[in-house]
Each structure stands twice: as C-alpha cells, then as structure tokens.
Amino acid sequence: MKNLVGLLFFTLFTASIINAQKIEMNKVFGGYEFNQNDKTLLLKDMKVIMKENTKALALIQSAKTNQTWAMLLGTAGGALVGFPIGTAIGGGNPEWALAGAGLH
Numbered sequence: 001m002k003n004l005v006g007l008l009f010f011t012l013f014t015a016s017i018i019n020a021q022k023i024e025m026n027k028v029f030g031g032y033e034f035n036q037n038d039k040t041l042l043l044k045d046m047k048v049i050m051k052e053n054t055k056a057l058a059l060i061q062s063a064k065t066n067q068t069w070a071m072l073l074g075t076a077g078g079a080l081v082g083f084p085i086g087t088a089i090g091g092g093n094p095e096w097a098l099a100g101a102g103l104h
Contacts, residue, residue, distance in 0.1 A: 021036055021037065022036070023035070023036045023041065023046075023049070024036070034046060036049075043060060043063060043064050043067065044064075046060050047060050047061070047064070076102070077102040077103070078102070079102070080098045080099065080101050080102025081098075081099045081102035081103060082102075083095075083098060084096055084098050084099040085099065
C-alpha cells in the first residue's frame with residue numbers, strides 16, 4: 001500500500017512538471033511578443049501568470065510603467081508633429097518649431 005501511494009505521488013508530481021506551460025518571447029517590430037500555447041499574452045496577462053514569481057513580477061511591472069510612459073510621450077510627440085503638418089496641408093501658416101520639438 002505504501003508503494004502504491006508513493007508511486008501515485010511520484011506520478012502526479014512528474015505529470016505536473018511535464019505539463020508546465022512555456023512562455024515564448026519573440027522579437028517583433030517595436031518590441032517583443034509573448035506567446036503561450038499559440039495565444040498572444042498582454043502585459044496584464046503576464047502579471048497574472050507571474051504573480052507567484054516576485055522577480056519576474058517586478059520586471060513586468062517595470063515594463064508596464066515603461067510602456068505607459070512610452071505611450072504618453074509618443075502621443076505627445078505625434079501631436080506636436082501632426083498639427084503643423086495638418087496646418088500646412090490646410091493652407092495655413094504652420095509652426096515648424098512644434099514639429100521640431102515633437103521629433104526630439
């Protein structure tokens with residue numbers, strides 16, 4: 001009976017290790033893409049998956065903060081470049097200094 005319980009425990013333990021899910025990271029234009037079982041994962045999905053691993057969770061939270069800042073700065077820069085171009089297309093007198101500031 002002890003051998004049967006030990007064998008059952010060993011089988012369940014081995015099966016849990018073998019069935020561990022692998023997360024693949026691929027470099028794509030503009031960053032990285034995370035996939036698990038042919039499903040693309042977002043940063044919020046990664047936070048849920050990595051909640052047990054504190055080091056990985058800290059890196060994901062840092063990446064989320066960087067993503068937020070990049071989105072804010074990218075939007076502001078795009079607006080500063082886009083407004084003078086729109087003004088020029090519309091026939092007005094564009095402020096090219098704004099476009100230059102948006103490029104930096």
